[in-house]
Amino acid sequence: MGDKITLQVTRYRPEEESSATVQEYEVPCPKDWVVLDGLNYIKDRLDGSLTYRWSCRMGICGSCGMTVNGEPKLTCETFLSEYGHGPVKVEPLRNFPVIRDLVVEIGDFMRKLVSVKPWIIRNKEKLLSDGEYLQTPDELDEYKQFGMCINCMLCYSACPIYGLEPGFIGPAAIALAQRYNLDSRDEGSAERLEVLSEHDGIWGCTFVGECTEVCPKHVDPAGAIQRYKLTAALDNLKSFVIPKSAR
Amino acid sequence: MSERPAYTEYHPRWLRRQPSTYWWLERRAYLSFITRELSSIFIAWFVVYLLLLVRAVSRGDSSYQEFLAWSRHPVVLVLNVVTLLFVVFHAVTWFKLAPKAMVVHLRGKQLPAALISASNYGAWVAATALVLWLLLGG
Numbered sequence: 001m002g003d004k005i006t007l008q009v010t011r012y013r014p015e016e017e018s019s020a021t022v023q024e025y026e027v028p029c030p031k032d033w034v035v036l037d038g039l040n041y042i043k044d045r046l047d048g049s050l051t052y053r054w055s056c057r058m059g060i061c062g063s064c065g066m067t068v069n070g071e072p073k074l075t076c077e078t079f080l081s082e083y084g085h086g087p088v089k090v091e092p093l094r095n096f097p098v099i100r101d102l103v104v105e106i107g108d109f110m111r112k113l114v115s116v117k118p119w120i121i122r123n124k125e126k127l128l129s130d131g132e133y134l135q136t137p138d139e140l141d142e143y144k145q146f147g148m149c150i151n152c153m154l155c156y157s158a159c160p161i162y163g164l165e166p167g168f169i170g171p172a173a174i175a176l177a178q179r180y181n182l183d184s185r186d187e188g189s190a191e192r193l194e195v196l197s198e199h200d201g202i203w204g205c206t207f208v209g210e211c212t213e214v215c216p217k218h219v220d221p222a223g224a225i226q227r228y229k230l231t232a233a234l235d236n237l238k239s240f241v242i243p244k245s246a247r
Numbered sequence: 248m249s250e251r252p253a254y255t256e257y258h259p260r261w262l263r264r265q266p267s268t269y270w271w272l273e274r275r276a277y278l279s280f281i282t283r284e285l286s287s288i289f290i291a292w293f294v295v296y297l298l299l300l301v302r303a304v305s306r307g308d309s310s311y312q313e314f315l316a317w318s319r320h321p322v323v324l325v326l327n328v329v330t331l332l333f334v335v336f337h338a339v340t341w342f343k344l345a346p347k348a349m350v351v352h353l354r355g356k357q358l359p360a361a362l363i364s365a366s367n368y369g370a371w372v373a374a375t376a377l378v379l380w381l382l383l384g385g
Contacts, residue, residue, distance in 0.1 A: 014260045070273070097261035105261055160277060163266040207344060208280045226348035 005029040005080055006087035007038050009050065012098050020098070023047075024087070027080075035075040035090060036064050039102075052102035059216060062152030066102055067091040072154040072214045095156055095163040109153055112169050115195055116177035121188025139184040146179035146224055148217040155211035155221050161204055168204040169196070171211035171221030178224040181231075193232060202228045282333075283340050289333040292326070342367040 004026045012020045025046055027038040036057055042050050054064040057076040064075045069089050080088065096104035126133065155171035156162050162170050177196055181189040196202050205225045212222040267273070271281040303314035317323060345367050346360035 012262050014262070018260070020262060020264075094264070095266070097263050099261060160266065160270055160280075163270065206280070206284070208276065209344065209347075210274065210276050212347075213276065220347070223347035223350075226344070227350055230348055 003028060005038070005083070005085065007035075007042070008087050008089045009039070009042070009102070010089075010091040011050070011101050012092075013049075014100060022089075029080040029086075031079075031081055033080050035066070035068055035073070035078045035080060035088065038080055038088075039075065039090070050102075051100045060150060062150035065093050065152040065154050065157065067094055067157065072157040074152060074154070074216050077216065093153060093157040095159070095166075096153070104153075106153065108166065109151075109156060109170070109172070112173045113151070113176060115169070116173050116192055117188060117195075118176045118180055120180065120183060120186045121191060122185075123187045133185040135184055142184070143179045143182035146175045146182065146219055149175055149179075149219045149221075150217055152216065154214045154216065155219075158210040158214040160208060160210075161206060165200070165204060167200040169201050171205075171225065172219075174202060174205075174228060175219050175221040175224040178228055181228075189231075193235065196228060197232050202232060205229075279340065283337055286333040286337040289330040290337065293330050293334065296327070296330075338371065342371075 005028075007025045007027055008022050009025060010020050011023050025038075025042045027033075027041045027046075029038070034057075036054055039050065039052055039054075043052075052064070052066070054076065055061040056063070059074055059077045062074070065072060066075050067073070067090070068075060068078050069083065072093060075090070080086075090102065092098045092102045093104050096106065096108075099105050149172055151172060153172065159168075159171055162168050174196060177192045180186045181192060202225055205222075207222065207226065209222045212220045215221065271277045300314060303310045318327075342364050346363040349363050351358045351363060
């Protein structure tokens with residue numbers, strides 16, 4: 001493997017150009033360098049105008065998601081050495097509008113996250129003096145996986161439905177709703193179902209399954225959505241079969 | 248949902264990229280998904296074919312013989328072979344996905360995904376065996 005590798009980085013400078021262009025940079029590629037290291041090298045040594053998001057560089061903050069050689073990836077855990085002699089194509093996350101270079105607009109995702117009420121909802125809050133809401137390890141395991149999401153949006157980038165129908169509420173938001181629905185302390189699943197059983201909610205998903213494949217935290221949003229569909233369908237069936245008073 | 252951020256009236260021109268018409272060729276998983284969706288057309292054909300068979304049987308022996316002759320026509324044969332391949336593809340990919348939708352708990356423990364898939368395959372084999380028994384031995 002050579003000492004240098006070529007990064008083909010997508011640039012978009014709204015004040016200068018109306019479409020994206022590709023710029024090539026040669027960066028060193030030691031064995032322990034990830035794509036983000038390459039971008040930081042460009043920013044520090046070659047071209048200070050390159051714009052991208054990053055923060056923790058250890059797969060926790062979810063800021064540095066980009067499209068690397070066509071795959072949605074966290075650039076802080078994607079090693080340059082995986083791509084041999086290169087070149088490595090670095091593009092912004094797909095399915096989002098681009099603000100500049102590799103930075104995408106995430107307002108739509110943020111609004112969708114809030115719309116599923118991702119907090120513990122109680123019909124009646126306990127008094128502080130009654131103590132905390134207790135939970136067994138088994139009850140924690142029920143939802144823990146869905147709570148591992150770091151909002152990196154790789155799943156939205158991999159989801160063709162979100163690309164074609166931007167109204168779709170999307171994988172991470174639905175997985176987060178499940179995280180609270182499956183929490184033994186929560187009583188808000190009926191409220192969430194109102195949002196999620198709409199056309200742009202769970203039924204928008206046609207089960208491509210790529211959200212689960214690209215998730216760096218193994219959250220399995222596709223599984224969350226399918227389980228939610230089953231719950232919603234059973235709920236609907238119950239409303240026909242069982243009288244309201246007995247539900 | 249409004250796409251204009253709340254913090255400022257002005258924002259630079261965002262670059263909006265339209266997904267390509269051929270997005271389903273970009274990844275193998277997309278192609279397999281589209282093939283599974285497409286398989287529904289062939290499954291619908293199988294249903295129509297079955298209904299035609301039932302109608303032919305109900306109309307008596309000569310009608311049934313006519314139906315059999317028509318089924319032997321190369322076009323119908325090829326169509327049915329292709330349909331069978333699509334149906335098998337649909338069933339296999341669907342059984343692979345089934346554990347994601349069905350999370351079964353037994354005595355407080357979650358059953359492994361392989362067991363859910365296996366039980367689906369088991370039901371398939373049992374149903375096939377029943378049909379074969381009805382056709383050949385029953």
